[in-house]
Amino acid sequence: MTAVALTQRTARFRPARALRLEIKHNPGVWVLPLLAAVFYFNAFRTAAGYPPTWTLRAAVITGPNLIFFTVIAAGISAWVATREGRRKTGDLLATTARAAWPRQLTVLAATVFWMVLAYLAGVAVIYGMTAFQATWGGPPWWPVAAGAVGVAAACAVGFTCGTLLPGRFTAPVVAVAVFAAWFIGVNAANSVWDVPNASSARGSPALLVATNGGRPQDVAVGVFYHAAPDVSIAQVMFMGGVLLVMVALPALLPAARVGGARRSSFAARRRWLTVVAAVGIAAGVAASATAFSLAGTARLSAVTGWGIPALHDAADDQPIPYTPDCAGGAFAVCAHPAFAPYLGAISAALQPAVAEVVGLPGVPARAEMTTGDTLPAVAGTTSVYQYSPKLEGVGGESFWVTPAMARAAAWEQGTQQDFITWFVSGPSAQEAPGPTPAQEAVAIALLAKLGAPVPPGYPQFSQPASQSGSSGMSSGSATQPTATAAQITAAATSFQSLSSAARHSWLAANIVGLRSGAVTLAMIP
């Protein structure tokens, strides 16, 4: 090989080789154990505690997981950016043939590589776990894109800050500033979500940030209807814009040329680089500003969540067809296939409860899972017991628990409390005062036969003073006098002491009157 050939070969710019070298020596790899620990304690444990539905689990990766990854990514990028100043190689590098910006860009790209790789590894763990547990649906990819772009943008923010202000304290200040900015955004996002109903919710740029903990409002989000990806698209636009601005900014600013290179940067001489950087900044600002304003136009739908009209696909508003999974024999219990892991627990809870009232007027033939806030049809008017994963009944059980926790006695008893209360209460279960004292007494007696305690949702029993059974006045209803918890308990005990046949025959004769509120506490045998 001749000297000329060697010179020609080495003069060629080889960004792939430079990037490979930077990736090999980047300190980002040393923070991977820390990221793994933070991921385990924040994202993994949170996701593992959620029901195994894809959209819920995906909410974790843009919630706390993204916050901690961006904080550490910004800090470590700022640290990396100060490398040339720290090692006092500014003068040495100023004499090289390459402009400072491409060199710095290679360092940034290597840091982004490690941070995004770590983030995607975390996503892979959560999605892998969900793939084993979920029984319906598939992974949403827009949140993954939003997270990856967010981590890259945080790297770029940290890197630009470190390049412009190469000091000892730059890295922690940037990390803490990113953390604080996230929390200020979370505070604003919490206030956006804190609305009584969907109609009163108004869009806000705060939607670009997850709420505290990142937990969605609806446990069935993305199950009956598609979860609209509009907000995730806006997040990608916003963070992509920030990324573009931060990458292009150092190419424009003379101060960004580190150390001794300030007087002789190629960046200043290369007009095309300046033009490209200016265009990049303009495009980035436009993308971020557009996303910011689009988020302000968002509207909350009760079924699909937040939607941005300009980005919304009307197909997302249509319900997703599904075939329910059912269990049980004579009394079939059906659930959405996404909640199939809970089916065993629901069926195990409802079968004995239905057996307790079988043969009475209005006993349902099956149980079905419904969607949204729609109240179930009143007992006696339907042959289907409808239950919603979104609504929390008097039993207090919730679908926010994992399938393993749903198999616990307390959860099954909550399901029984909901069913028995629905069965004996009629319309009053859905009205303001709640069940009448007579209905409560009968329900308590039936639940006692099942081994379930008094439902925590009964007002007389939920007051602290009523624990002794001496006080806790019933709020009463239009047709019934008030009663204390003690009186209700006494009536329930009396009714429970009847033989099964006597209890059954009394219920057969009076269940319609009991549901309508015509039966009072004194009429219970």
Place this chain on the structure above:
Amino acid sequence: MTAVRTPPVPPAAPAVPAPPSQRLAAGARLTSLNLRSRRVPTALLALFLCAGALRAVQHWHLMNGGVLAQQGPMVIEAGAAAMVAMTTHSPFGEAERATGRWLPYLRLASALALTGIAIGALQLGVTGTSLPGGVLLLARNVIGVTGIGLLAALFTGGLLAWIGPIGYLGLAEYALNEAWRNPWTWPARPPADRGAWICAAIVFAAGLTAVTLRGPRTSLSD
């Protein structure tokens, strides 16, 4: 080669101790140089900036409501603790270690003083506002997280010591969200909780002792 007669070496003059005023001035200069080499003046500025940020957060209710009211100030407290830990870095490295016999004392005094100043500055920043947990929680958080930063400096060096406090912050935020009761996650415990105070004090004492005796890790690449 010719023999050269070397003149006899005169006996060394007996060492005359410097007068106390000169020794005091030398000590003050040594301390001043030490603090400046550790960027302590910049750290003080950063601490007061943290205090200002905490004041702004409390005044404008930028992070309030539920757990966030406690999580938000903790981020700034951890930032202040990270600043203290980062002042342990010396630009002179091994050469200074080999010659400076007063270094351990300077490291101890510097870390203690800066921790105290951090607590004082942050408390000054929130005077007149309702900081959740009050000064007790603030002091415990700063003390404990500074200890983590000092311990981190042993492994990462002073310049990367902020990694420790930020990493612990990740754990503590989760502990606050989940209402953990473990005293090692002291930010989630009540202000007067004895176990949390003991844990925070142990971590601080361990970090302080280690940094005093051993100093932060030094690396040629720093």
